[in-house]
Amino acid sequence: MLQVFSCIVTDHDLRYIAAAVAVCVLGCMLTIRLFSRARRTTGLQRLNWLFLTGTMGGATTWTTHFLSMLGYLPEVTSSYDPSVTLVSLFLAVSTAMIGFGLATYGRRSMFVEAGGGIIGLGIAAMHYTGMSAYMVQGVVEYDRGFAIASIILGTLFGVLATNRVVRPSTRFCRYGAIAALVAAIASTHFTGMASLNVVFDPRVVEPTELLSTYFMSFGVTAITLLLLSLGASTYAIDSQTNMAAVARYRHLSLHDPLTNLPNRAAFNEHLATVLENCRLDDTARFVVLSFDLDRFKEINDVHGHSAGDAVLRTIAERTSQCLADGEFLARMGGDEFVAIKQQCYSRTEAAAMAHRLLDQIARPIAWNNQVFSVSSSVGIATYPLDGKTLDDLMAQSDVAMYRAKNTASGSVCFYDASMDFAARERNALAIEMRHGIEKGEFELFYQQQNDTVSREIIGFEVLLRWRHGQRGMITPGDFIPIAESTGFILELGEWVLRMACIEAAGWKNPLKIAVNVAAQQIADPRFPAMVHQILIDSGLAPSRLELEITESGIVADQQRALHAIRQLKTLGVKIAMDDYGTGYSSLSTLQSFPFDKIKIDRAFVDGVETNRQSAAIIRSTLILAASLDIPVLAEGVETEQHIDFLRNEGCLQVQGYLFGRPTPRSEIEHVVNAVPPLSDTSAEARPIVEASRVPADEDGKHTPSRFAASA
Structure with missing residues (x-):
């Protein structure tokens, strides 16, 4: 270990080492992210991502190696064989593609770790192939122990890198995968360099067609910047595309496709947020308004669902345009709507919002040379006076709405506790009524x-x-x-x-x-x-x-x-x-x-x-x-x-x-x-015999209201 540390400190220009470390860390971050992206895709798209992953991983390994080599300070002149150098780059990229591909298609089997092992072995193969391109006026010797250790370390850290991505135990495992891949590259290179010993020999004649250290520096730097930029740009474009898609899907999941109003899920989410804010502020007040459309079913039945859809779209557009700050409107389904008004401290404010909505609903709606007129009634529940939970406020605003509908079309009704008993009685009768016919x-x-x-x-x-x-x-x-x-x-x-x-x-x-x-x-x-x-x-x-x-x-x-x-x-x-x-x-x-x-x-x-x-x-x-x-x-x-x-x-x-x-x-x-x-x-x-709606009184007196036998 001391020999490895001594090799880094005494045998290298630390400026090149710093550059190599920066490239290695950035490249490994991009490689692991691209690898994770490849695992989330299928088909041809997965192959494209694996190609980018292998290219970025191999190029990172190759660049880190040669930047470090450029910082190596032997006591003899040195240069590089261009053909072997290119072979080492191809070897680094191809083995990275194979390793990451095996780890991707292996799902959660042992092929994941096998793929990591191939990545580690590929790093070692690239290192020693690249070292064979290193030409000096002398003899290059290796310490077998350090060479074997470098191969083992690269393989183990490669296995750990893919393992942490595929089998995470915490949300920090992705950072562990990046650190493991950095360690695989760095341990292989510097342990291998610690095994290197250059012995000057004046009898050795260098080949003429070699790359100088300065030309190699320029080439490595250019390739590094190009590959890093390519990988970063690709990942950034994909991330932005994903973010846009997620935003689009979220919008679709939280909005009604017909009216583009927030839907039930969006309303529940918004109301939950409002409730949480109100719990933090004891002085906060808001109201929930429920309403549906009168005679809407008749429009659907008579004129078809196209007419009903046109009515819903028009009403949604009109009512949403009349909303003020702190007001929220959602379509719950069918012809049912719910609204929220925050910072509402008086019934007058709530009633004013309700009448604004009713005025927009009552406006005539033209469709295919026909004019429809619909109306509504609004029920209002107040936080925290009427309820402190989402379910309570929704139920109470519904109860108030049905009371308003029974009063007159276009009415606004505030919830009070006495409505609960009447609502329960109505619901009980509605359930029992169906069994009443069966029971005679x-x-x-x-x-x-x-x-x-x-x-x-x-x-x-x-x-x-x-x-x-x-x-x-x-x-x-x-x-x-x-x-x-x-x-x-x-x-x-x-x-x-x-x-x-x-x-x-x-x-x-x-x-x-x-x-x-x-x-x-x-x-x-x-x-x-x-x-x-x-x-x-x-x-x-x-x-x-x-x-x-x-x-x-x-x-x-x-x-x-x-x-x-x-x-x-x-x-x-x-x-x-x-x-x-x-x-x-x-x-x-x-x-x-x-x-x-x-x-x-x-x-x-x-x-x-x-x-x-x-x-x-x-x-x-x-x-x-x-x-x-x-x-x-x-x-x-x-x-x-x-x-x-x-x-x-x-x-x-x-x-x-x-x-x-x-x-x-x-x-x-x-x-x-x-x-x-x-x-x-x-x-x-015979004259016509009729069926009316006059209820019988026990005292035989006239009953004002008349209810038909079938109406």
Whole structure:
């Protein structure tokens, strides 16, 4: 060891040694990095990286050797054989390629260490081949012990270099691999040089075609700089490409491809960061805003997903442009969006942001010569007042959003603890509702409709009741809105229509029935075919079935509704406008749609005795209906004064508690199974029987809200 150290200090120009060490360290760093890159690739790309790795590793070994040799200070003149020098370079590069290739393709087998051993042996082979190109006026002798030691040291350190790359135990192993490769080159060279002994012999004549020390210095330096620059540039380009690719992949993984808004993963990451910052600052406050789009499903169902995508892109662009500093917006999926506002210390600030978003959402959206109008409602949860975790804040903003949607479109609602109980109840009912049909808990009730003059029963209105096993009787006002919001209304509505038709088909008295239809049912393209199949299965004459449609159920997409109504009328089914007078533009709707009946809403009948406007609306409706030759039925008749007014004004059909409350099937058997007079057996001779949405009160009083059997 002392002889090796003495060789370095006394027999070499330390300036060349310093240059050799610098080249060796830089070259080994690049070589190990290129080797690691080659292991992460496959196919032709891996071969390219292995070529660069072998070239850089071999050139580093060769350059380190000859820079050190140029610093060697023998007592005789020296020069270099150019052909053998080039052979040593080729040998260094080729053995490095073979060794790194074997370590790469060996995966995690012992071939990894075998490849490292080949690299070490290649370093020794290059060293002693290069030494054979060293020409002096004398005799070159070697100490066999040091020569063997140099080969062993190079091989062991070569094995260690590849081992640390392929089998790392800590994150610092890559630096250990670089140090091992440096040690393999340095130990081989300087131990080998310690074995060298030059004996001057004047009889030795040097060949004439040799490279001088100065020319060799220039050549080695040029090749070194070229190879280092090439390797460094290649690695830098690849690193930048990888960084750009990683950045691109990260952007794609954290952004919605349709709207380019941050997605759920990005939102969770952002909210986690905000929460962490808030934990470090006790005074920090922020709000989470949840909202989705009203009537978006109808746009998708009627106009296709291209229209829905256009709506989402437009709304995303508009809402993202209205964001201020400290505000963040993400699309969670479908038509669901969530926003965050940091440094929000008052409800006024949160509400202002919510209304900014709602204003952008409410703007008309043009697409393919059509104009869509959507709306939304926003629920807001506040940190730390409402929750301190991501899950709590998300759940509470959702609860507040659904409360806002139940209030009115375009509403903003802040979370409060009382909403949790109501939300749990709604969720429980939504789950239990699906099992209710299977358990037979739903049943049909019937409310009679009467002739205004004769007071005879002209039909029945079907009402839905839920007799829950544990909760008792649940009114439609509690479960119908849940069915509508969850989409279960389609299944529930089909069940009601099927059961009503089956029961009515078995009546001896062929009275007509009417079943209300929800907006989701009308928007469903399969609805007319489903009605047709139910009529076939039940055997009910189509003329005995009347479907009631509210104006609010068709205003969202009038073209789709008109197409469905025309298909239903082709079957022979009657169509009635329900809740007339409470819609958006009843006159234009009557003009556009082929209704067979108008049902005046109970709110107008109830105020006919005291409210001049209610009486005027009823009179004008009756005049309009007479001119259009459409029958009129008035709901909510509860007093003799009501029926007297309606009879005097020419209304021929009424319905209300004056004649009877909704009752189960068993209590109308005497009516529906009574054999009608011969002249009345024709189905067309009987007035239409209808199914409304009036819930039964225990006290028999008028109930303001009306919920359809199937809507």
